Amino acid sequence: MSNILTFGSCLSRYIARSYKRLYSGEIISSVYHNRSDYFVESFITNVQKPVDNSTISELALNHSNADEDSINILENQTLARCGMHKVDTVENIFSLIEKNLYDIIFIDNFMDIAAKLSHCGDEKVFLRPQDYTNYSLKYKIGDYISTTKSVESFNLIIDYFKKRNPKAKIFFFFFHFPWNTYENDEQRKKRSLSFF
Template sequence: MKIATFGSCLSRFTAMNYARMFRGEIVGAVYHNRIDRFVRTYVRNEVPELPISEFVKANYDQSTSKLKVMVDNQMMNGTLGLHGVAKGRPGFMTAIEEQLDLVLLDNYVDIIARQCHLQGYPSGGIFANPRELPQLQGRLVLDAEYLDMKEAVAYWGELINWIRARQRGTKIFFLNFPMKHHHNALMAERTTEFASLFASKRVNVVPLMEVPPSLVRTPSHFSPAYYSMLAGYIRYVTRHKRNEQPTAEERADDVLVA
């Protein structure tokens, strides 16, 4: 089973647990690309990426490893679509043009991220912390506002259409990122607003499932049990919809009591 993800750790860790529990491999993963930027840059081909050369000149690779990974994950000449993917796998941008079995999507970045824009470049921006790039101080400017949730929903509809055109028979699930536990009340409000606005007949929308306090590790990362639960839910839905019959091994485990 070939699996691809788009979003954050929520979709990827759920995919990892799904692959472990039900056999499969992750062949592509887009990480930390805000939906408006991705659609405008790679779906519409409307605005270019920020040139990675500007970050190289700013010695971004000598800053925190986290920053380098974050920037590279948003660059075609970097690791776009390849985050955490095993060597030799095609990556999201190639795999999405081939037949996949399962695609998992989530909206974490759209909830929490304000983007940066580099003065002098009419680009779709980038998700990064300007304070970690002092060489670009004054040029790399953080947006004042977050992405409007109604706009985010519209962009998601566009991305889903783009994916579905390439993956007609593929099982696609959208996971609403849970934020009720977040220390920032605005984040909790935004995730609830998005979930109330978003609906799709082209993908399976997983209901917003809040995380019990015992399973919260950080504001954006959870215990493996939570990801396993989501993987099990996805498995249940896919099997139920196609009326899949139990395997011989599962039937052998059945015990009949008179």
């Protein structure tokens, strides 16, 4: 039985679930809502401090828009809960990596295609502005990540995983997020195709 990590979005998660059903395995960690540059700068190069409880406590949920994912989005970008998106584990991804408990990693680039990070000074974080009543008092929406920066960041992420467990199998390039799932969204299609 293989232990599986996922990094990206529902695409990696669904592939992992299918693998689990077909070949037997367990999804032990799932990193959602982390754009590649955020993950690198917050957890690998430590250029910026990751989101913490003070950031979370300062945001006021807009209850007419917010849902269960609103909190999950933030928590999955914290050091304490990164990789704990809807999995039955009490350990974050970094603890599991340290113990070399993973055999397979599925990675997709949906967040890099679709997400703009929010900025407050030097702090960067992925937020959905409509989820918070006080968003505009503190944050401004940034730009999309460039394809070059995305490739650089994913290279660092893959190296990070491989150095800690050289035997792990990593699947990434085959799981480029399919633009045709948003065929009526020309901007999303253009962004996705720019990564080829």
